[in-house]
Amino acid sequence: MGVRTVPIPPSLVADLTPxxxxxxxxxxxxxxxxxxxxxxxxxxxxEFDQAVRDAGFDGLGLTPHKLRHTTAxxxxAAQTDVKVVQHMLGHKSATVTLDVYGHLFPDAWTKSPT
Structure with a gap:
Protein backbone atom coordinates (compact mmCIF):
# COMPACT_ATOMS: atom_id res chain seq x y z
CA MET A 1 0.00 0.00 0.00
CA GLY A 2 1.27 3.45 -0.84
CA VAL A 3 1.54 6.53 1.29
CA ARG A 4 -1.66 8.48 1.79
CA THR A 5 -2.13 11.96 3.19
CA VAL A 6 -5.20 12.36 5.34
CA PRO A 7 -6.28 15.90 6.17
CA ILE A 8 -7.30 16.64 9.74
CA PRO A 9 -9.50 19.42 11.05
CA PRO A 10 -7.71 22.28 12.81
CA SER A 11 -9.52 21.33 16.04
CA LEU A 12 -7.37 18.14 16.27
CA VAL A 13 -3.99 19.82 15.83
CA ALA A 14 -3.50 20.54 19.54
CA ASP A 15 -4.35 16.93 20.47
CA LEU A 16 -2.10 15.39 17.81
CA THR A 17 0.89 17.73 18.15
CA PRO A 18 2.35 15.96 21.22
CA GLU A 47 -5.41 -2.57 18.54
CA PHE A 48 -8.57 -0.87 17.29
CA ASP A 49 -11.09 -2.79 19.39
CA GLN A 50 -8.97 -2.32 22.52
CA ALA A 51 -8.59 1.42 21.85
CA VAL A 52 -12.37 1.71 21.48
CA ARG A 53 -12.84 -0.04 24.84
CA ASP A 54 -10.12 2.07 26.50
CA ALA A 55 -11.84 5.24 25.26
CA GLY A 56 -15.17 4.08 26.70
CA PHE A 57 -16.81 3.79 23.28
CA ASP A 58 -17.48 0.06 23.33
CA GLY A 59 -21.08 -0.81 22.61
CA LEU A 60 -21.31 1.81 19.85
CA GLY A 61 -20.42 -0.61 17.09
CA LEU A 62 -17.45 1.43 15.88
CA THR A 63 -15.35 -0.15 13.15
CA PRO A 64 -12.56 1.24 10.97
CA HIS A 65 -14.94 1.03 8.00
CA LYS A 66 -17.61 3.08 9.79
CA LEU A 67 -15.04 5.73 10.70
CA ARG A 68 -13.86 5.82 7.08
CA HIS A 69 -17.44 6.21 5.86
CA THR A 70 -18.04 8.98 8.41
CA THR A 71 -14.90 10.78 7.24
CA ALA A 72 -16.04 10.60 3.63
CA ALA A 77 -21.18 17.43 3.52
CA ALA A 78 -18.52 20.14 3.76
CA GLN A 79 -18.62 20.32 -0.06
CA THR A 80 -15.12 18.94 -0.48
CA ASP A 81 -14.28 18.41 -4.14
CA VAL A 82 -14.77 14.80 -5.26
CA LYS A 83 -11.13 14.62 -6.42
CA VAL A 84 -9.96 15.56 -2.92
CA VAL A 85 -12.23 12.91 -1.37
CA GLN A 86 -10.93 10.39 -3.92
CA HIS A 87 -7.33 11.11 -2.98
CA MET A 88 -8.09 11.09 0.75
CA LEU A 89 -9.75 7.66 0.51
CA GLY A 90 -7.14 6.23 -1.85
CA HIS A 91 -9.61 5.41 -4.58
CA LYS A 92 -8.21 4.69 -8.03
CA SER A 93 -10.55 7.21 -9.65
CA ALA A 94 -13.23 9.76 -8.85
CA THR A 95 -15.64 7.34 -10.53
CA VAL A 96 -15.04 4.83 -7.73
CA THR A 97 -15.65 7.56 -5.14
CA LEU A 98 -18.88 8.60 -6.86
CA ASP A 99 -20.02 4.99 -7.24
CA VAL A 100 -19.62 4.43 -3.50
CA TYR A 101 -20.52 7.86 -2.07
CA GLY A 102 -22.40 9.60 -4.90
CA HIS A 103 -25.68 9.40 -3.01
CA LEU A 104 -24.17 11.67 -0.35
CA PHE A 105 -23.49 14.57 -2.70
CA PRO A 106 -26.57 16.69 -1.97
CA ASP A 107 -28.67 17.44 -5.03
CA ALA A 108 -25.64 17.02 -7.29
CA TRP A 109 -27.70 15.38 -9.99
CA THR A 110 -30.95 17.30 -9.66
CA LYS A 111 -29.86 20.95 -9.65
CA SER A 112 -29.51 22.75 -12.91
CA PRO A 113 -26.76 25.33 -13.36
CA THR A 114 -27.88 28.87 -12.61
Missing part, protein backbone atom coordinates in the same frame (compact mmCIF):
# COMPACT_ATOMS: atom_id res chain seq x y z
CA UNK A 19 2.23 12.67 19.30
CA UNK A 20 4.52 13.96 16.55
CA UNK A 21 6.78 16.52 18.23
CA UNK A 22 10.42 15.52 18.12
CA UNK A 23 9.77 12.50 15.92
CA UNK A 24 11.20 11.72 12.52
CA UNK A 25 8.86 12.93 9.77
CA UNK A 26 8.62 9.38 8.42
CA UNK A 27 7.72 7.73 11.72
CA UNK A 28 4.25 6.38 12.37
CA UNK A 29 1.81 8.45 14.41
CA UNK A 30 -0.38 5.52 15.37
CA UNK A 31 1.32 2.23 16.16
CA UNK A 32 0.79 -1.02 17.98
CA UNK A 33 1.53 -1.02 21.70
CA UNK A 34 5.04 -2.19 20.84
CA UNK A 35 5.56 0.72 18.47
CA UNK A 36 5.31 -1.28 15.26
CA UNK A 37 3.27 -0.53 12.16
CA UNK A 38 -0.44 -1.24 12.28
CA UNK A 39 -1.18 -4.00 9.81
CA UNK A 40 -4.39 -5.62 8.66
CA UNK A 41 -3.61 -8.70 10.73
CA UNK A 42 -3.35 -6.81 14.00
CA UNK A 43 -5.08 -3.48 13.73
CA UNK A 44 -8.67 -4.55 14.37
CA UNK A 45 -8.63 -7.27 17.01
CA UNK A 46 -5.43 -6.35 18.81
CA UNK A 73 -19.56 11.71 4.57
CA UNK A 74 -18.31 14.71 6.55
CA UNK A 75 -15.96 15.74 3.74
CA UNK A 76 -18.79 15.52 1.22
Missing amino acids: LVQGRDKDSYVFTTRRGTCLRAANRRAK SLAI
Whole structure:
Protein backbone atom coordinates (compact mmCIF):
# COMPACT_ATOMS: atom_id res chain seq x y z
CA MET A 1 0.00 0.00 0.00
CA GLY A 2 1.27 3.45 -0.84
CA VAL A 3 1.54 6.53 1.29
CA ARG A 4 -1.66 8.48 1.79
CA THR A 5 -2.13 11.96 3.19
CA VAL A 6 -5.20 12.36 5.34
CA PRO A 7 -6.28 15.90 6.17
CA ILE A 8 -7.30 16.64 9.74
CA PRO A 9 -9.50 19.42 11.05
CA PRO A 10 -7.71 22.28 12.81
CA SER A 11 -9.52 21.33 16.04
CA LEU A 12 -7.37 18.14 16.27
CA VAL A 13 -3.99 19.82 15.83
CA ALA A 14 -3.50 20.54 19.54
CA ASP A 15 -4.35 16.93 20.47
CA LEU A 16 -2.10 15.39 17.81
CA THR A 17 0.89 17.73 18.15
CA PRO A 18 2.35 15.96 21.22
CA LEU A 19 2.23 12.67 19.30
CA VAL A 20 4.52 13.96 16.55
CA GLN A 21 6.78 16.52 18.23
CA GLY A 22 10.42 15.52 18.12
CA ARG A 23 9.77 12.50 15.92
CA ASP A 24 11.20 11.72 12.52
CA LYS A 25 8.86 12.93 9.77
CA ASP A 26 8.62 9.38 8.42
CA SER A 27 7.72 7.73 11.72
CA TYR A 28 4.25 6.38 12.37
CA VAL A 29 1.81 8.45 14.41
CA PHE A 30 -0.38 5.52 15.37
CA THR A 31 1.32 2.23 16.16
CA THR A 32 0.79 -1.02 17.98
CA ARG A 33 1.53 -1.02 21.70
CA ARG A 34 5.04 -2.19 20.84
CA GLY A 35 5.56 0.72 18.47
CA THR A 36 5.31 -1.28 15.26
CA CYS A 37 3.27 -0.53 12.16
CA LEU A 38 -0.44 -1.24 12.28
CA ARG A 39 -1.18 -4.00 9.81
CA ALA A 40 -4.39 -5.62 8.66
CA ALA A 41 -3.61 -8.70 10.73
CA ASN A 42 -3.35 -6.81 14.00
CA ARG A 43 -5.08 -3.48 13.73
CA ARG A 44 -8.67 -4.55 14.37
CA ALA A 45 -8.63 -7.27 17.01
CA LYS A 46 -5.43 -6.35 18.81
CA GLU A 47 -5.41 -2.57 18.54
CA PHE A 48 -8.57 -0.87 17.29
CA ASP A 49 -11.09 -2.79 19.39
CA GLN A 50 -8.97 -2.32 22.52
CA ALA A 51 -8.59 1.42 21.85
CA VAL A 52 -12.37 1.71 21.48
CA ARG A 53 -12.84 -0.04 24.84
CA ASP A 54 -10.12 2.07 26.50
CA ALA A 55 -11.84 5.24 25.26
CA GLY A 56 -15.17 4.08 26.70
CA PHE A 57 -16.81 3.79 23.28
CA ASP A 58 -17.48 0.06 23.33
CA GLY A 59 -21.08 -0.81 22.61
CA LEU A 60 -21.31 1.81 19.85
CA GLY A 61 -20.42 -0.61 17.09
CA LEU A 62 -17.45 1.43 15.88
CA THR A 63 -15.35 -0.15 13.15
CA PRO A 64 -12.56 1.24 10.97
CA HIS A 65 -14.94 1.03 8.00
CA LYS A 66 -17.61 3.08 9.79
CA LEU A 67 -15.04 5.73 10.70
CA ARG A 68 -13.86 5.82 7.08
CA HIS A 69 -17.44 6.21 5.86
CA THR A 70 -18.04 8.98 8.41
CA THR A 71 -14.90 10.78 7.24
CA ALA A 72 -16.04 10.60 3.63
CA SER A 73 -19.56 11.71 4.57
CA LEU A 74 -18.31 14.71 6.55
CA ALA A 75 -15.96 15.74 3.74
CA ILE A 76 -18.79 15.52 1.22
CA ALA A 77 -21.18 17.43 3.52
CA ALA A 78 -18.52 20.14 3.76
CA GLN A 79 -18.62 20.32 -0.06
CA THR A 80 -15.12 18.94 -0.48
CA ASP A 81 -14.28 18.41 -4.14
CA VAL A 82 -14.77 14.80 -5.26
CA LYS A 83 -11.13 14.62 -6.42
CA VAL A 84 -9.96 15.56 -2.92
CA VAL A 85 -12.23 12.91 -1.37
CA GLN A 86 -10.93 10.39 -3.92
CA HIS A 87 -7.33 11.11 -2.98
CA MET A 88 -8.09 11.09 0.75
CA LEU A 89 -9.75 7.66 0.51
CA GLY A 90 -7.14 6.23 -1.85
CA HIS A 91 -9.61 5.41 -4.58
CA LYS A 92 -8.21 4.69 -8.03
CA SER A 93 -10.55 7.21 -9.65
CA ALA A 94 -13.23 9.76 -8.85
CA THR A 95 -15.64 7.34 -10.53
CA VAL A 96 -15.04 4.83 -7.73
CA THR A 97 -15.65 7.56 -5.14
CA LEU A 98 -18.88 8.60 -6.86
CA ASP A 99 -20.02 4.99 -7.24
CA VAL A 100 -19.62 4.43 -3.50
CA TYR A 101 -20.52 7.86 -2.07
CA GLY A 102 -22.40 9.60 -4.90
CA HIS A 103 -25.68 9.40 -3.01
CA LEU A 104 -24.17 11.67 -0.35
CA PHE A 105 -23.49 14.57 -2.70
CA PRO A 106 -26.57 16.69 -1.97
CA ASP A 107 -28.67 17.44 -5.03
CA ALA A 108 -25.64 17.02 -7.29
CA TRP A 109 -27.70 15.38 -9.99
CA THR A 110 -30.95 17.30 -9.66
CA LYS A 111 -29.86 20.95 -9.65
CA SER A 112 -29.51 22.75 -12.91
CA PRO A 113 -26.76 25.33 -13.36
CA THR A 114 -27.88 28.87 -12.61
